[in-house]
Amino acid sequence: MLYRVIDSEELPSLVSAFMKDYEVVAPVKRDGSYVFDVIGSPDEIELSYETTISSPKKYLLPPDETLLAFDARANGVTDFAAQITPRVIFGAHACDINAINRLDLVFRDGRYPDPYYTARRDATLVVGLSCMPQSTCFCHLWDADEARFGYDLFLQDIGDKYLVSIGSVEAANILEASCKPREATDEERIAFRHVTRTRQQSFDHAIPDIQDVAMLMDAFHDDPFWEELGGGCLSCTACSAVCPTCFCFDIRDTFDPDGKTGRRERIWDACTSPQFALVAGGHNFRPTAARRVRHRMYHKLNGFLANHDRMLCVGCGRCVKACKAGINPIEVLKFFVRKGAEDAQ
Numbered sequence: 001m002l003y004r005v006i007d008s009e010e011l012p013s014l015v016s017a018f019m020k021d022y023e024v025v026a027p028v029k030r031d032g033s034y035v036f037d038v039i040g041s042p043d044e045i046e047l048s049y050e051t052t053i054s055s056p057k058k059y060l061l062p063p064d065e066t067l068l069a070f071d072a073r074a075n076g077v078t079d080f081a082a083q084i085t086p087r088v089i090f091g092a093h094a095c096d097i098n099a100i101n102r103l104d105l106v107f108r109d110g111r112y113p114d115p116y117y118t119a120r121r122d123a124t125l126v127v128g129l130s131c132m133p134q135s136t137c138f139c140h141l142w143d144a145d146e147a148r149f150g151y152d153l154f155l156q157d158i159g160d161k162y163l164v165s166i167g168s169v170e171a172a173n174i175l176e177a178s179c180k181p182r183e184a185t186d187e188e189r190i191a192f193r194h195v196t197r198t199r200q201q202s203f204d205h206a207i208p209d210i211q212d213v214a215m216l217m218d219a220f221h222d223d224p225f226w227e228e229l230g231g232g233c234l235s236c237t238a239c240s241a242v243c244p245t246c247f248c249f250d251i252r253d254t255f256d257p258d259g260k261t262g263r264r265e266r267i268w269d270a271c272t273s274p275q276f277a278l279v280a281g282g283h284n285f286r287p288t289a290a291r292r293v294r295h296r297m298y299h300k301l302n303g304f305l306a307n308h309d310r311m312l313c314v315g316c317g318r319c320v321k322a323c324k325a326g327i328n329p330i331e332v333l334k335f336f337v338r339k340g341a342e343d344a345q
């Protein structure tokens, strides 16, 4: 990895350089909260933002996208690639970059790459930005508090400067042309080490660190805890909507009134929705809210790990804030702390 240092005052030049050739989306403040949105000026970016309500996932996997438009009269389809916008996701925190890396595993790097996701991903540059944890963050538990790959640039705030990790030639050229990047001094390397340690020490250590949670979930699959946790689920699907790694979708064909033209669309779906596992004939494989919540937690903390050697949860804490029923992975971790304490008695 190549590291360079730029002064903070150079950041607007870097953003402006990206804006020449790309649509730039970045954290901005809207109605008192932070969201990723298209910016018209570098001044709009909130560099010290708290975790956004939803993640940048929507720029790679839109909530509703047309996969193809069909015209039965001409026996033709419209090429989806015409919709792809060259884009920079600017200011993504490490957890969100690690979330994109997980989406890449599913949609781009697997045996059957998804052409729609892959086209968007290939047209996207990611510029990461360092952060300090909030009370709901637990990315450190799953090794997602640092981004080791998956970005084009990563900006580590070291005071009035940024230590810039360079991940792609394309971004390096833009950095070189718009700023005066220079070698890091020993003092700046030590400053980097200092802020890294400060971040690591700033997590809420009341959130339990249970690294064998996947194994424990298998052992306690039928525990009444899952009914206690999921019984109050409102089936609102907010958890999936805000989650940077939830990727379930549905496909629907929509016809125009003439019945000859229409679109095939992909829309977000959620395993906490009552209809998610409902099949023809009326059978529902997960008929209760508690079963659906258990399934979601298993996918996040158990099943994906078995297939991809990492948790699907990156500990961003968004669902901790979004769920009005208090259902989130931290509650699962706390359950196993209680279980351990009971067994010790």
Ligand code: SF4
Residues within 6 Å of the ligand: 239, 242, 243, 244, 245, 246, 300, 312, 313, 314, 315, 316, 317, 318, 319, 320, 328, 329
């Ligand atoms: S499950 Fe919750 S904490 Fe984990 S990545 Fe999704 S939204 Fe973030």
Ligand code: SF4
Residues within 6 Å of the ligand: 232, 233, 234, 235, 236, 237, 238, 239, 240, 272, 293, 322, 323, 324, 325, 326, 327
């Ligand atoms: S777990 Fe919470 S956020 Fe998710 S569907 Fe249930 S009530 Fe809504």
